[in-house]
Amino acid sequence: MVILFIGDIFGRTGRNLIKENLSRIKEENSVDLIIANGENSAGGVGITKEIYEDLLSYGIDVITLGNHAWAQKKIFDFIDDADRLVRPANYPQGTPGKPYVIVEVNGRKAVIINMCGRVFMDCIECPFKTIESLLSEIGDNAEIKILDFHAEATSEKIAMGWFLDGRITAVLGTHTHVQTADERILPKGTGYITDVGMTGPLNSVLGVKKDIIIKKFISSLPGRFEAEEDSGQMNAVLLRIDENNHVSHIKRLNLV
Amino acid sequence: MVILFIGDIFGRTGRNLIKENLSRIKEENSVDLIIANGENSAGGVGITKEIYEDLLSYGIDVITLGNHAWAQKKIFDFIDDADRLVRPANYPQGTPGKPYVIVEVNGRKAVIINMCGRVFMDCIECPFKTIESLLSEIGDNAEIKILDFHAEATSEKIAMGWFLDGRITAVLGTHTHVQTADERILPKGTGYITDVGMTGPLNSVLGVKKDIIIKKFISSLPGRFEAEEDSGQMNAVLLRIDENNHVSHIKRLNLV
Amino acid sequence: MVILFIGDIFGRTGRNLIKENLSRIKEENSVDLIIANGENSAGGVGITKEIYEDLLSYGIDVITLGNHAWAQKKIFDFIDDADRLVRPANYPQGTPGKPYVIVEVNGRKAVIINMCGRVFMDCIECPFKTIESLLSEIGDNAEIKILDFHAEATSEKIAMGWFLDGRITAVLGTHTHVQTADERILPKGTGYITDVGMTGPLNSVLGVKKDIIIKKFISSLPGRFEAEEDSGQMNAVLLRIDENNHVSHIKRLNLV
Amino acid sequence: MVILFIGDIFGRTGRNLIKENLSRIKEENSVDLIIANGENSAGGVGITKEIYEDLLSYGIDVITLGNHAWAQKKIFDFIDDADRLVRPANYPQGTPGKPYVIVEVNGRKAVIINMCGRVFMDCIECPFKTIESLLSEIGDNAEIKILDFHAEATSEKIAMGWFLDGRITAVLGTHTHVQTADERILPKGTGYITDVGMTGPLNSVLGVKKDIIIKKFISSLPGRFEAEEDSGQMNAVLLRIDENNHVSHIKRLNLV
Ligand SMILES: [Fe+2]
Numbered sequence A, B, C, D: 001m002v003i004l005f006i007g008d009i010f011g012r013t014g015r016n017l018i019k020e021n022l023s024r025i026k027e028e029n030s031v032d033l034i035i036a037n038g039e040n041s042a043g044g045v046g047i048t049k050e051i052y053e054d055l056l057s058y059g060i061d062v063i064t065l066g067n068h069a070w071a072q073k074k075i076f077d078f079i080d081d082a083d084r085l086v087r088p089a090n091y092p093q094g095t096p097g098k099p100y101v102i103v104e105v106n107g108r109k110a111v112i113i114n115m116c117g118r119v120f121m122d123c124i125e126c127p128f129k130t131i132e133s134l135l136s137e138i139g140d141n142a143e144i145k146i147l148d149f150h151a152e153a154t155s156e157k158i159a160m161g162w163f164l165d166g167r168i169t170a171v172l173g174t175h176t177h178v179q180t181a182d183e184r185i186l187p188k189g190t191g192y193i194t195d196v197g198m199t200g201p202l203n204s205v206l207g208v209k210k211d212i213i214i215k216k217f218i219s220s221l222p223g224r225f226e227a228e229e230d231s232g233q234m235n236a237v238l239l240r241i242d243e244n245n246h247v248s249h250i251k252r253l254n255l256v
């Protein structure tokens, strides 16, 4: 079985890359399940119902979120009904939306979990204790277990990889919008990468027009963010899953 | 001309990797200049005079530092006399040590500059204004200009790359200890990578024993850091410099 | 000579307190010069031209700002022409607005300076080096020197007090919106208080409706801030200045 | 009934102030219960068994802690046996030490709870959810309920006061080492102050020698902290508790 995980889809540029390339990539790589982080899909922050449905219509099976999950206020109107949308599991009890989604793929069940890190980010529930408790809850209801760990600090992401090694199928990092070159299969069989990267504008600062960000760093004054819309890049990873639900191969994709 | 830049050398494992492999790598790649970040070379934090001299004796030409520069108190005893040691240039005026070093390589002069980022790090002088002023000061005294931008946030590093594109030879990120897969030559000719990575223990959290870090994340209690000492990895980049002092090729090295 | 310094004026409630009480307080205390922090005067964040003019019309002589200075975008349209408006001096060179204002009071010249702290706040220029350089620049152009140090951390504010003791008339803290009880005259004669407090809604969280803030702390979800508008409190300090331009008496005001 | 709550006891200076003045203050004010924050009692960070016992011998009934609780490694050797020592309740489950202590005073039972804030501090468990659950657990086992909320941000402390108004006897802030002037009885009867202040060296920066801290701010270089040992100040609050276990009077003490 082959799983494709796509890094943070950023704005119109990111969505168009998916629309134009996803079916070809799916076919070329015999992909069985497509997961994408969509926390930046609506103009760079958050997601709307329309974009959520568009992304599914392009072939994505499950969409994960992150710290920007709540940026578009209308999220609260549809998140509870969105069966293929996963919000970070370590927000407090009572938070709208699903902390994980289970889908059936070729006779196997796959759970997709999303969590946020806490280092250099908002202080929410502990991701280590949350995943411990979620894995108990999920138990045998899924054979394949994919975690999108949306975090800033390399220390927290790598620690999560080691913490879950041998216990879930893959720990895939998102949030920094830069793909890392450390993809590997950890000693006990878990697929790991610190960051899958971003699917969005190539000549930008994390998706935003570069001059705005440079000016902000130099002036220390607030400035309105604006999504860059020039040529794009698609960042993703391909996971080959063996019959024991372990990753037998992990490969980075970086399509410019 | 070929320049080898080595990511943060971490502890004994990192130093041994250099000792055992550097001369072979140098020969195989016809390297003319070797720069390495040494901020973690002494047991994981800081650098000592002895280690500084050892690293030079292995073939490194210039050593850069970072936020951990001052971790070993004895640094203040030798930093002012260390001709091949560069401390972050954006510490306040009066800080001991050299903000840049100029070396001659095959008849060309190369300046190596080191700066720290400020996002999620200590608040020191603005790196954008500092590099602006350093470039004025250096002027024509060097043809090749290499910046080790030691920073946490991808936004700040990418912004620095765009800010300096076409104005210096290369902007090479360090500090996160994870190599990124975004090496490229920017449109106006500057070589760029968000992070070169770490030269140190492979099965660790940024060099530190993984169980210590996992326990710290779960317990929120302080714990003594201890460098991992098992098998290592060497992270670096090779830059090919053309006759116009531009990067004609940038290649990541990841030796396990 | 008597100076009245009023803590952060928050929204309509804060402005009404000033409108209704200032002339009486001025008269009762024979006040010669009135300074107020106005960074929250427009609905809780920032200031507008109209509100700036209103506050002056109520009897305030000079208005200082803080980290919220730029919250109302129209600030950039009038700040350069506003002769009685002081923005934090330690924003980068080229920032619009005045880093200090000199006014004449009863034949003496008083300079009012505003700076922001950096601990737990935006990383701008070092306030210690900035004030050093400003004091050189101002020199003998003012006899009375008042600093509004708009900072979060008690350590940074107290350190600034000690740094300037004997060199300026008073170091008055703002920003936390809570008045501290540590007003004193430091050994070399400088008047000091860690925070003057807030002039705004009493039964609120720093001026904002309390239920919104409690909900935000519990849910970790974003929420729209809304200024509380119930009964108010006025926080201020009265400084009596002797013939040597030292503070001979400092007294807190807390009018509910 | 009268309760005396003493702000963070800092180092030798703080301990000596207690030793020399406590019995007199107790007698003068007919104090029935004495609580003190001791997180800085050992040389400025943490507490030792010896100092814990000394402080009890001076007349303190219960000692609370804070973010510095774990600074002296030997704490782990005695904290589980220390019946009058309370550590922040919102550290993760399994943390050594007691999250609250119940003592009997004149036939009434009083629970003393300690929690840390999270804004600008370590990210531990949510203090709002933790206190909710603790209050359920304690139930009718105590009539008088005192919370030492050890937090940095005024917003978090004030929000906690409103959150608990009418539900516990008093919310007393500590940690900033500066006494605030906002002591009051909230509308539903809970005694409140944002910060009780520090009991330690008067002419210092939060207890530390002032020149060390000023130099650290200016140089951005690390420096060894050293407790100031000159003349001291004692910061505390006196609470008068009525027959309904409400605060009928709250009074700040600031003894120089
Ligand atoms: Fe993102």
Ligand SMILES: [Fe+2]
Pocket: A039, A066, A067, A068, A150, A175, A176
């Ligand atoms: Fe994100």
Ligand SMILES: [Fe+2]
Pocket: B008, B039, B040, B066, B175, B176, B177
């Ligand atoms: Fe490093």
Ligand SMILES: [Fe+2]
Pocket: B039, B066, B067, B068, B150, B175, B176
């Ligand atoms: Fe570093």
Ligand SMILES: [Fe+2]
Pocket: C008, C039, C040, C066, C175, C176, C177
């Ligand atoms: Fe304010």
Ligand SMILES: [Fe+2]
Pocket: C039, C066, C067, C068, C150, C175
């Ligand atoms: Fe402020």
Ligand SMILES: [Fe+2]
Pocket: D008, D039, D040, D066, D175, D176, D177
């Ligand atoms: Fe303390």
Ligand SMILES: [Fe+2]
Pocket: D039, D066, D067, D068, D150, D175, D176
């Ligand atoms: Fe503390």
